[in-house]
Amino acid sequence: xxxxxxxxxxxxxxxxxxxxxxxxxxxxxxxxxxxxxxxxxxxxxxxxxxxxxxxxxxxxxxxxxxxxxxxxxxxxxxxxxxxxxxxxxxxxxxxxxxxxxxxxxxxxxxxxxxxxxxxxxxxxxxxxxxxxxxxxxxxxxxxxxxxxxxxxxxx
Amino acid sequence: xxxxxxxxxxxxxxxxxxxxxxxxxxxxxxxxxxxxxxxxxxxxxxxxxxxxxxxxxxxxxxxxxxxxxxxxxxxxxxxxxxxxxxxxxxxxxxxxxxxxxxxxxxxxxxxxxxxxxxxxxxxxxxxxxxxxxxxxxxxxxxxxxxxxxxxxxxxxxxxxxxxxxxxxxxxxxxxxxxxxxxxxxxxxxxxxxxxxxxxxxxxxxxxxxxxxxxxx
Numbered sequence: 001x002x003x004x005x006x007x008x009x010x011x012x013x014x015x016x017x018x019x020x021x022x023x024x025x026x027x028x029x030x031x032x033x034x035x036x037x038x039x040x041x042x043x044x045x046x047x048x049x050x051x052x053x054x055x056x057x058x059x060x061x062x063x064x065x066x067x068x069x070x071x072x073x074x075x076x077x078x079x080x081x082x083x084x085x086x087x088x089x090x091x092x093x094x095x096x097x098x099x100x101x102x103x104x105x106x107x108x109x110x111x112x113x114x115x116x117x118x119x120x121x122x123x124x125x126x127x128x129x130x131x132x133x134x135x136x137x138x139x140x141x142x143x144x145x146x147x148x149x150x151x152x153x154x155x
Numbered sequence: 156x157x158x159x160x161x162x163x164x165x166x167x168x169x170x171x172x173x174x175x176x177x178x179x180x181x182x183x184x185x186x187x188x189x190x191x192x193x194x195x196x197x198x199x200x201x202x203x204x205x206x207x208x209x210x211x212x213x214x215x216x217x218x219x220x221x222x223x224x225x226x227x228x229x230x231x232x233x234x235x236x237x238x239x240x241x242x243x244x245x246x247x248x249x250x251x252x253x254x255x256x257x258x259x260x261x262x263x264x265x266x267x268x269x270x271x272x273x274x275x276x277x278x279x280x281x282x283x284x285x286x287x288x289x290x291x292x293x294x295x296x297x298x299x300x301x302x303x304x305x306x307x308x309x310x311x312x313x314x315x316x317x318x319x320x321x322x323x324x325x326x327x328x329x330x331x332x333x334x335x336x337x338x339x340x341x342x343x344x345x346x347x348x349x350x351x352x353x354x355x356x357x358x359x360x361x362x363x364x365x366x367x368x369x370x371x
Contacts, residue, residue, distance in 0.1 A: 042165045043244065044172065074165065074243075082165050 014105050014119050018098040019087045021122045026097060029118040036110070039100055042074040042082060045092035071095040081106040166203035168217055168244040175199060179218035183343065187352040191305050191314035193298050196348050203240070207231045207262050212291045212345035216241055216258060219289075224257035225250035229269045231262035231293075256288050263292040263318075263344070266325045273328065278338040287355075290342045295320025297346035303359035315363045316353060318344045326359055333358035 018026065049067040056063070073085045073095040083103025085095040101118060104110040169175035175197065182194045196211050205213065220226055226241055227250035228234035237260065238249035250256040253275035261269055279287035296319030303326055305314045332339045332355060339355030353359065 040167060042167050044170075046172065076165065 011102070011106070014115075015084070015086070015098070015102055017119050017122050017126070018085065018101055020126065023091050023094040023097075025122065025125065026094065026101075026118070029121055030097060030101060033113060033117050036104065037078040037080065039075045039077045039103065041096070042076055043072070045071055045073040045095045047071045047090050047092070073099040075099045075103055077103045077107070080104075165243055166240060167201045169199055169214075170201045172244075175214075176218040179214045183215055183218065183350070183352070186343070186350055187341065187354055189309050189314075190307070190353055190357045191302075191310065191316045191351060193317065193349055193351045196350065198348065205237055205240070206233050207293060208233075208237070208260065209293050209345040209347055211348050211350045212260060212293060212343070214348075215291060215343055215345065215350065216260070217244055220245040220247040220258055222246045222248075225255050226258045226260065227253060227256035227272075228260040229262070229265070229272055231265050232260050253288075258289050258291055260291050261293070263294040263321045263325065266322055266328075270324070270328070276340060278335055278340065280338070284337045287338060288340055290340050292342060292344050294318050294344045294346050297344060297349055297351060301363050304361055304363050305353075305357050305359060307357045309354075310357070316344075316351060316359060318351065329353065329359050 048070060050070045051067050052065045053062050054065045055061065069089055071087055071090055071092055071094070073092070074082060075085075075096065076082045077100070081103045083099045083101070083106065085098030085100075085102060087095045087098055101114055104114050105119070178197045182196050186192050186194045196214050199210070199214055202210055202213055202217075204210070216226065220241055222245075224245075225248045226238065228237045234249075241247050242249065247258075250259075253259065253272045254277060256276060259272075259276060261272075266273075273290075276288040276290070277286060279285060296317075298317050299319050300315070300317055302316045302318045305316050306312065329342065336355050341355055342353040344351050344353070
């Protein structure tokens with residue numbers, strides 16, 4: 001079994017993009033794709049809890065932060081790859097769509113199309129949202145500095 | 156590339172995991188509580204075929220196995236494929252040996268060559284008789300009208316365990332197993348889409364003769 005590290009990193013990234021995308025935007029982007037193969041469900045969407053763990057400062061001992069609701073799904077496209085979708089919340093079709101697109105993205109025949117048609121716009125959208133939020137936050141930033149002490153002389 | 160052997164070998168499980176596994180669980184419970192009773196499992200067209208493994212055995216495993224039940228497949232089974240498949244759908248680990256198996260999949264016709272493994276299966280202990288293995292066995296004949304006579308808990312009078320094609324040494328083994336009660340193994344005999352059970356509480360008796368099969 002040969003695993004391409006670079007592709008693995010890419011896959012982690014696109015799975016993250018698919019999971020974090022707004023479901024409606026993901027669906028409308030996916031609808032613009034054409035010539036796609038059918039698929040079968042290996043594991044139909046199911047909702048459950050996952051324990052989110054963390055480490056203080058990223059290095060300390062792992063602790064349980066809390067549980068969150070998550071929906072997962074696994075599919076296989078015709079003559080092709082198995083894809084997995086894990087999304088926060090209870091949206092079954094979001095998980096299924098994410099799994100399907102993950103399977104397509106692993107397939108060289110479809111990767112370019114899905115990358116440019118779905119992943120790139122979603123990432124761009126996400127970056128815009130972030131930039132916007134960042135700008136909004138920055139606008140309210142308070143710089144603390146020592147004010148010039150007025151000598152209270154009358155003007 | 157990206158995919159491992161495991162991922163590519165993945166096959167679908169129950170069509171409706173929650174309801175299908177509940178139905179199968181109910182059927183296995185009915186069979187285990189009425190030793191000798193043959194139950195027909197609900198159809199699960201989505202389930203894949205594994206060499207040497209009846210569909211009812213696969214369905215029973217899908218319904219019963221979970222994170223805490225290591226599964227072991229003996230010779231005559233596609234052990235690696237089954238471990239991947241059940242691991243994916245049930246989250247159950249593959250047992251490293253008979254000692255840690257909670258479920259064991261075995262071809263009944265090969266009982267003799269597998270008997271060393273059978274000897275090492277856990278029987279539970281006096282404090283925890285439930286820490287024993289359940290044997291899921293593919294059998295050459297089920298429901299043919301002949302087999303060992305049973306009586307005891309769960310049986311009104313007498314019943315026939317209509318399992319055929321197993322070596323006499325197996326029935327000897329099953330009788331010794333029942334003598335360990337409350338410890339011991341439980342058996343699920345599977346063929347096609349049907350199954351019957353023999354819990355440790357029943358000691359299989361002599362083989363039924365022609366005409367012995369009770370009218371039910």
